[in-house]
Amino acid sequence: MTNLYQQLQTPAIPDLPNPQDKYERLTVAQTNASLRTYFTKVSNFLQNIASPRGARFLNAPYGAFQDSTDQTATANTATVMTFNTTDFSNGVSVVTSGGKASRLTVAQAGIYNLQFSVQMQNTDTQLHDVSIWLRKDASGAGIDIDGSTGFVSVPNSHGGIDGHIIVGWNYFVTLNANDFVEIWWSTTNTAVTIQAYAAGTSPTRPSTASIVATMTFVSNLSA
DSSP: OOOHHHHTOOOOOOOOOOOOSSOOHHHHHHHHHHHHHHHHHHHHHHHHHHSTTGGGGOOOOEEEEEEOSOBOOOTTOOEEOOOOEEEEEEBEEEEEETTEEEEEEESSOEEEEEEEEEEEEEOSSSOEEEEEEEEEEETTEEEEOTTOOEEEEEOOOBTTBOEEEEEEEEEEEEEOTTOEEEEEEEESSTTEEEOOBOOBTTTTBOOBOSEEEEEEEEEOOOO
16 A cells, blocks of 8 residues: 555655756756656645545544543532543643643644533432533633533432443634643532443443543644
């Protein structure tokens, strides 16, 4: 199989001869041949990019992360969500701060699409509310992003079975190089936790991550 990089190498600028004082057919033919080869390579380059599968040549920043542990919070207290597993990382990584691996950090400035899902559990017989919001870097300090808070009520336990709900949203976030985004949450009652589960039976099914988050590059920053 042809290497994609080889298909999309930037063509080298041709080394054209200096103009001659006297017309020489051979020199003109050689110059035309060099230009024809160069523009053919440029045309092929652009056709590959513009083709229906042109994105396969592009390398955009992305990251995918999850956590396999249970996470708890003190009632009515802002608590940051953390990650212990990196599934994919290309210019987006989790950075640890204050002993917590929470900062989804980008190496390249741009607009990013942050998507996440959180598996929540409630062991109480009453439903309880949870709020989730984003915080991002601003000159080295995290600040809450206005308008990012979402509210959800986690179902109560019923028939001896804990209440469960999976919460997921996505946001576009503008970031400078080396900025980070964090996901924060609070609960009105400690009976609500962010929960991971082992693989199940009847039917057989895979394990459940407590939190999953992805960050993908959308566009460079507007001028």
